Amino acid sequence: MSDTTDTGPVLAADGTPLKRSLRRALRAQKLRALALIAPLLIFVLVTFIAPIADMLFRSVENQIVSNTLPNAVATLNDWDGTSDGLPGEDTFEALYYDMFLAAEAKRHTRVGSRLNYEESGISSMFRKSGRGVDDIGEDQIDALEDINDVWGDETFWFTMMSGPDGVAKANGILSAQRERLANLDQSSFAGEIGFAPSQQIADLLPRTVRAYTAFAVFTAIEDEDIVAEEEPWEAVKVALIEDLRSGIDLSGYDGPGAQELREAQQGLANQPAIDYKQGFIDITEDWANLDNWKTIKMYAPPFTTGYFLNAVDMQKTPEGFQPRPENEQIYGILFKRTLFMSLMITGSCILLAYPVAYLLANLPMRTSSLLMILVLLPFWTSLLVRTSAWKVMLQQQGVINDTLVWLGLVADEGRLVMINNQFGTIVAMTHILLPFMILPMYSVMSTIPPYYVRAARSLGATNWTSFWRVYFPQSVPGIGAGSILVFILAIGYYITPEIVGGTSGTFISNRIAYHISTSLNWGLAAALGSILLAAVLILYWAYDKIVGIDNVKLG
Amino acid sequence: MADTANSDAFVEFERVQKSYDGENLVVKDLNLSMPKGEFLTMLGPSGSGKTTCLMMLAGFETATHGEIKLDGRPINNIPPHKRGIGMVFQNYALFPHMTVAENLSFPLEVRKIGKSDREGKVKRALDMVQMGDFGGRRPAQLSGGQQQRIALARALVFEPELVLMDEPLGALDKQLREHMQFEITNLAHELGITVVYVTHDQTEALTMSDRVAVFDDGRIQQLAPPDQLYESPDNSFVAQFIGENNTLEGTIKEINDGICLVELDDGELIDAMPVNVSNVGDRTTISIRPERVEVDTAKLGDSAHTLKAEVKEFIYMGDVFRTRLSVAGKDDFIIKTRNSADQRRLKPGEQIKIGWLPRDCRALDTV
Numbered sequence: 001m002s003d004t005t006d007t008g009p010v011l012a013a014d015g016t017p018l019k020r021s022l023r024r025a026l027r028a029q030k031l032r033a034l035a036l037i038a039p040l041l042i043f044v045l046v047t048f049i050a051p052i053a054d055m056l057f058r059s060v061e062n063q064i065v066s067n068t069l070p071n072a073v074a075t076l077n078d079w080d081g082t083s084d085g086l087p088g089e090d091t092f093e094a095l096y097y098d099m100f101l102a103a104e105a106k107r108h109t110r111v112g113s114r115l116n117y118e119e120s121g122i123s124s125m126f127r128k129s130g131r132g133v134d135d136i137g138e139d140q141i142d143a144l145e146d147i148n149d150v151w152g153d154e155t156f157w158f159t160m161m162s163g164p165d166g167v168a169k170a171n172g173i174l175s176a177q178r179e180r181l182a183n184l185d186q187s188s189f190a191g192e193i194g195f196a197p198s199q200q201i202a203d204l205l206p207r208t209v210r211a212y213t214a215f216a217v218f219t220a221i222e223d224e225d226i227v228a229e230e231e232p233w234e235a236v237k238v239a240l241i242e243d244l245r246s247g248i249d250l251s252g253y254d255g256p257g258a259q260e261l262r263e264a265q266q267g268l269a270n271q272p273a274i275d276y277k278q279g280f281i282d283i284t285e286d287w288a289n290l291d292n293w294k295t296i297k298m299y300a301p302p303f304t305t306g307y308f309l310n311a312v313d314m315q316k317t318p319e320g321f322q323p324r325p326e327n328e329q330i331y332g333i334l335f336k337r338t339l340f341m342s343l344m345i346t347g348s349c350i351l352l353a354y355p356v357a358y359l360l361a362n363l364p365m366r367t368s369s370l371l372m373i374l375v376l377l378p379f380w381t382s383l384l385v386r387t388s389a390w391k392v393m394l395q396q397q398g399v400i401n402d403t404l405v406w407l408g409l410v411a412d413e414g415r416l417v418m419i420n421n422q423f424g425t426i427v428a429m430t431h432i433l434l435p436f437m438i439l440p441m442y443s444v445m446s447t448i449p450p451y452y453v454r455a456a457r458s459l460g461a462t463n464w465t466s467f468w469r470v471y472f473p474q475s476v477p478g479i480g481a482g483s484i485l486v487f488i489l490a491i492g493y494y495i496t497p498e499i500v501g502g503t504s505g506t507f508i509s510n511r512i513a514y515h516i517s518t519s520l521n522w523g524l525a526a527a528l529g530s531i532l533l534a535a536v537l538i539l540y541w542a543y544d545k546i547v548g549i550d551n552v553k554l555g
Numbered sequence: 556m557a558d559t560a561n562s563d564a565f566v567e568f569e570r571v572q573k574s575y576d577g578e579n580l581v582v583k584d585l586n587l588s589m590p591k592g593e594f595l596t597m598l599g600p601s602g603s604g605k606t607t608c609l610m611m612l613a614g615f616e617t618a619t620h621g622e623i624k625l626d627g628r629p630i631n632n633i634p635p636h637k638r639g640i641g642m643v644f645q646n647y648a649l650f651p652h653m654t655v656a657e658n659l660s661f662p663l664e665v666r667k668i669g670k671s672d673r674e675g676k677v678k679r680a681l682d683m684v685q686m687g688d689f690g691g692r693r694p695a696q697l698s699g700g701q702q703q704r705i706a707l708a709r710a711l712v713f714e715p716e717l718v719l720m721d722e723p724l725g726a727l728d729k730q731l732r733e734h735m736q737f738e739i740t741n742l743a744h745e746l747g748i749t750v751v752y753v754t755h756d757q758t759e760a761l762t763m764s765d766r767v768a769v770f771d772d773g774r775i776q777q778l779a780p781p782d783q784l785y786e787s788p789d790n791s792f793v794a795q796f797i798g799e800n801n802t803l804e805g806t807i808k809e810i811n812d813g814i815c816l817v818e819l820d821d822g823e824l825i826d827a828m829p830v831n832v833s834n835v836g837d838r839t840t841i842s843i844r845p846e847r848v849e850v851d852t853a854k855l856g857d858s859a860h861t862l863k864a865e866v867k868e869f870i871y872m873g874d875v876f877r878t879r880l881s882v883a884g885k886d887d888f889i890i891k892t893r894n895s896a897d898q899r900r901l902k903p904g905e906q907i908k909i910g911w912l913p914r915d916c917r918a919l920d921t922v
Contacts, residue, residue: 451646455648458642459636460665474652
């Protein structure tokens with residue numbers, strides 16, 4: 001009505017903009033409010049938000065391959081995964097060092113299990129390789145030690161690698177190997193090692209120094225042994241053989257072991273090169289299988305869509321995303337079944353709860369209190385007890401079937417199958433979730449005054465019309481609240497379907513639990529959980545759009 | 556209009572009783588008949604049975620005994636929705652999930668009235684309560700007074716001959732209430748509808764009604780037009796309940812020619828009109844309205860008895876003076892005098908004489 005010509009900001013008495021002075025006045029109040037809710041906020045963050053974030057992260061996280069096989073993965077970048085040829089010798093050589101270290105740290109089985117989710121058989125391939133990897137280059141190592149015994153002597157190695165006192169150290173290599181092992185083992189490799197490679201030998205024998213440093217870090221931190229007293233791994237010797245065979249010039253070297261190195265270089269000259277590819281294929285033929293290599297390359301990046309694809313019955317192939325073979329598709333069916341059954345449960349809860357809630361809200365106080373106790377009584381009973389009770393009721397030799405047979409409604413040989421299927425799950429879960437429907441409905445209905453229905457009847461509406469046109473619309477918020485509660489609880493329910501669901505009545509949550517505790521495929525479990533979460537959020541959003549979340553009243 | 560024979564009674568209660576628990580009667584032997592077009596108010600303190608009577612008429616409660624007739628037909632067994640009675644509830648009871656127009660349209664829809672007809676009637680009803688522009692609003696977006704008008708319009712839109720109102724103005728502020736009282740009575744008379752109006756507000760009852768039924772303890776204590784009710788209450792409950800009233804207790808000394816002499820408890824004598832006392836020696840409560848007390852005893856006849864009084868308090872109220880006196884040992888005797896040019900202002904502590912015309916003082920039963 002009143003037209004304000006002044007369009008500038010409204011000022012407070014002291015000339016500051018009113019908005020700012022209001023904010024200042026409210027700040028103390030807001031801070032106090034925040035301090036009051038801080039305990040809850042922290043609790044929710046720690047116990048709720050953080051696990052969800054972790055779950056979301058795990059569903060795409062895939063660092064295990066690149067952490068365990070960093071060098072092999074790096075060389076695979078050059079390999080064209082679609083061609084028919086196996087990766088080159090350099091890949092197999094890099095794989096040798098990665099595998100050796102992984103086997104020492106006992107991490108090779110983990111990456112094997114991870115890749116086995118995508119391509120079955122990889123797990124055993126890695127397990128066998130972990131056992132057999134020390135055999136690769138056996139002949140050459142024997143030849144090396146035949147040339148001079150010192151190559152089997154730990155003190156000699158330690159002295160040669162450390163260099164003379166006071167010499168420049170290659171600390172970069174040391175910290176690189178620490179980090180490499182930390183990534184591999186997912187634990188800290190900080191601490192005193194009692195060893196640092198000399199810069200001179202590091203420049204001369206890069207492979208050997210890297211391998212020896214890794215050995216030294218692992219020995220000192222993980223095994224808690226003294227580096228100088230442990231004979232180096234075969235991988236270190238193989239590295240030395242490779243270094244010597246690469247045609248390095250030893251003439252300028254005068255550090256410890258110079259004589260022995262020259263001798264070994266000469267001695268090894270007529271030895272055959274180590275054939276890593278053949279070595280791995282000798283351990284298991286699987287390494288010659290192109291599919292395995294394609295899988296490794298595909299799942300090498302630190303993040304993957306693989307878990308999510310798996311969760312929606314798809315797979316990643318070099319040709320792109322493709323549906324899995326028909327007989328391997330289970331999650332789509334499970335998601336659909338979970339959704340369908342949750343809707344059924346919600347629907348039957350609405351049908352059963354509405355009259356009860358109506359009675360609760362409209363009966364005289366004494367009767368309704370008694371009824372309320374009956375509603376709450378199951379609430380105070382253990383979930384397991386209630387579910388097991390349904391087992392007793394519904395099984396083929398159970399109470400209901402016995403009664404039906406006794407009444408002659410069902411033939412003895414034609415007893416109804418009511419458990420270990422969808423029916424059993426729907427019945428048991430409807431019963432268990434019923435209070436979650438009744439209580440919000442009741443709390444809404446008890447706020448609907450009786451005079452609305454009276455008014456409707458005085459205006460000429462029949463009992464049914466006044467219920468349907470006047471009472472029911474006002475009770476919809478209760479139905480909405482109860483439905484959301486029951487549906488969301490149902491969609492993630494686990495125990496009851498596990499007990500009474502059999503195979504056809506289980507939910508996606510049972511599969512998630514299986515992947516968490518039995519198959520240990522947490523990534524897939526996280527992906528399934530994330531999809532479930534997204535589905536609930538989408539349904540919530542849709543509900544908000546269609547019904548409006550303001551129409552939901554919990555009390 | 557007040558005295559109507561039963562033959563053309565529109566609403567009739569015949570020996571109606573109501574009990575909720577089988578032990579106590581909430582309504583005891585109610586007899587009432589009202590002609591078409593009358594505006595009747597049921598007035599009484601809470602728990603007096605007036606709302607129960609209304610609910611029985613509307614059909615939400617069934618009479619335990621007796622018969623209720625509407626236009627000559629017994630309606631005891633007719634369900635509420637077939638009685639065709641409009642009703643305005645205390646809390647308006649506008650359906651919150653419907654717009655104003657939908658609320659008004661509801662009674663027409665359930666009567667299966669065609670759409671165009673419905674729209675016309677809804678519009679007319681809204682215009683009637685000056686709410687023509689509010690059809691699209693929800694009840695929650697309206698003020699109390701506006702909701703009240705809509706509730707009224709909804710009760711009238713299907714053109715019932717009888718409209719019941721259950722304390723419809725209880726939730727409004729004083730000014731709005733007075734305005735709505737005026738509008739409701741006007742509307743009722745314009746449309747010629749019969750109205751049964753329940754209230755506990757006596758001013759409302761007096762200003763709006765053709766007749767008022769004063770309820771107490773499940774009975775009608777008096778059924779009379781407002782002026783009669785105020786000026787000639789039948790018993791001391793009605794006298795106390797309607798308007799301001801002074802009471803003094805005493806014993807009947809003489810009764811003759813429609814005037815009785817009462818000896819007050821302190822021995823003073825005063826004249827009164829016997830209403831429901833019959834024998835000399837009976838205890839009585841005499842009742843006198845504050846504005847009928849005469850301070851200037853010279854204006855009364857020579858034979859009139861007067862009482863001594865002491866001024867306790869003088870309250871200036873603008874148009875009137877309100878003076879509290881101590882009379883016959885009671886400190887709460889109130890008199891009201893008009894603020895006219897020659898009116899004397901009494902001072903606390905002053906000793907005066909008061910008296911009244913015998914017809915203004917009624918000797919009633921003792922409470």
